[in-house]
Ligand SMILES: Nc1ncnc2c1ncn2[C@@H]1O[C@H](COP(=O)(O)OP(=O)(O)OP(=O)(O)O)[C@@H](O)[C@H]1O
């Protein structure tokens with residue numbers, strides 16, 4: 001049995017895309033533990049396998065080999081429906097390319113995970129409101145269709161959607177890539193607050209050392225291997241709203 | 242997902258791409274409505290053919306001069322050309338064949354008929370008092386030819402409503418007036434009721450005169466062109482037909498039935514033949530309609546398949562935020578069901594409307610059958626559901642990342 005403080009643990013995880021001559025190994029044996037309440041930044045050059053790793057951590061994709069325990073459960077042994085439950089109940093995922101439903105309003109997009117959770121409609125709406133406000137989207141945009149929003153606004157909707165089901169693990173793949181530095185700081189502040197005040201475990205991918213500074217621990221990846229895994233000493237002062 | 246959520250998702254999906262939804266619906270609507278309308282036309286035509294055959298009389302056997310031709314459907318074969326039937330044959334049938342209700346001989350000639358100022362070319366039929374009974378016609382005004390008219394070889398005439406309209410004008414009462422047939426004046430004594438119907442030998446466009454007058458003034462002999470025999474009931478028809486045949490063979494001194502110089506046609510045979518023709522016609526129409534349903538169906542398949550392919554990313558996203566496989570497949574099923582059912586309903590309504598209009602405009606009688614509605618609806622619903630549902634199920638079983646990356 002894993003101690004409960006171990007939020008997740010991966011061991012010798014590999015991921016190979018394709019097969020035969022076209023096979024490409026994006027992860028070549030990655031292992032680490034992440035404890036509950038940690039704020040981890042994953043860094044590395046483009047194509048190093050960060051998103052691939054993140055998809056596995058988010059139970060969106062399965063590793064080719066190796067094991068992945070999430071809160072003591074072996075994710076690689078779960079079936080499709082159980083994976084859906086994990087994604088819905090435990091994980092909030094912010095994609096690198098913001099995937100919103102184009103024909104739905106911002107509010108509807110944020111409400112969607114709650115729709116699948118069968119939360120009652122009034123509660124859905126109020127929780128979606130709270131999440132959108134927390135993600136910093138102006139209330140006048142709540143009823144805009146998502147394809148009528150700017151990149152930054154879309155990003156905030158995506159973050160709100162990841163937060164709305166109160167996940168214990170938040171995964172964000174370059175959440176500030178499309179934001180100006182000020183909005184980026186606000187968003188990171190939101191993550192930090194979720195981490196420090198609500199005890200949420202957060203894993204964040206970024207290219208920018210600046211942003212990584214917000215994390216308590218930084219994992220460097222290159223060519224599908226971990227280069228370094230170090231606590232962040234020069235941690236920035238906790239940002240407060 | 243609750244029913245309400247599914248409804249909302251379906252509604253958004255269907256309304257967000259109106260052109261595609263519209264085209265898909267159009268395919269189903271055309272398919273369904275054409276099947277319904279075409280089979281309705283076929284069934285209606287079949288019915289009206291039967292009705293018009295029924296209107297020429299009931300339990301009728303028609304004897305015509307000329308050679309027997311196979312089972313002999315050709316009602317008018319040799320009519321008037323061969324001179325083998327005499328008035329005495331008709332009298333013999335009436336007196337010697339059992340189960341005969343009435344016999345009406347016909348001597349038909351085509352003549353130019355004139356009234357003051359106008360003329361028309363019609364069939365003039367010499368017959369007896371039994372004719373209205375045997376051939377199912379009614380008298381609107383006046384009376385039909387009586388036995389006294391025949392015995393007196395009187396120059397009296399009963400005219401059809403079309404003849405009245407042509408010679409005297411509609412809504413006139415020409416009783417007592419005279420019409421001139423081949424230079425002889427005939428007094429109008431009655432007008433028959435409109436029967437409708439058209440085409441060859443409409444009974445509305447005929448003049449009836451006593452058979453004795455027809456023979457005396459126009460034919461000059463005792464030959465007749467047709468003998469109409471009404472049997473007592475449906476069951477004795479064949480028997481009566483056989484008896485007439487043997488009686489006439491006997492009278493004409495012919496021992497080999499294949500050499501008969503007359504032919505008999507039984508109304509039931511005419512009905513059967515005409516029905517089978519109409520049925521062939523219905524099958525043909527149904528085949529054409531079936532093809533359009535098939536084409537419509539392929540349209541639905543195509544639309545559904547492209548929709549699902551295009552929406553694989555959306556499926557991936559929904560799964561990524563926690564949708565179960567069954568949530569996805571249920572959503573797409575609901576979409577397919579809603580699409581096919583709403584357009585199916587419109588299609589059924591349109592098909593019915595087309596049939597109604599065709600009847601209303603008097604083009605042809607139609608009759609919408611429940612079976613065609615069920616079939617058309619069933620086929621399109623099935624196609625819509627299978628091709629909407631299964632690709633969606635397949636897409637729903639991809640893992641979210643594969644689905645999200647799908648191009
Ligand atoms: N579905 C796939 N099929 C084949 N190769 C893939 C697939 N997805 C990713 N790869 C490859 O795996 C490698 C790692 O990709 P990944 O998306 O994890 O990179 P990344 O570290 O997130 O890069 P970036 O910082 O640019 O987002 C890349 O070389 C990419 O080409």
Ligand SMILES: [Mg+2]
Pocket residue numbers: 050051052096173
């Ligand atoms: Mg990436």
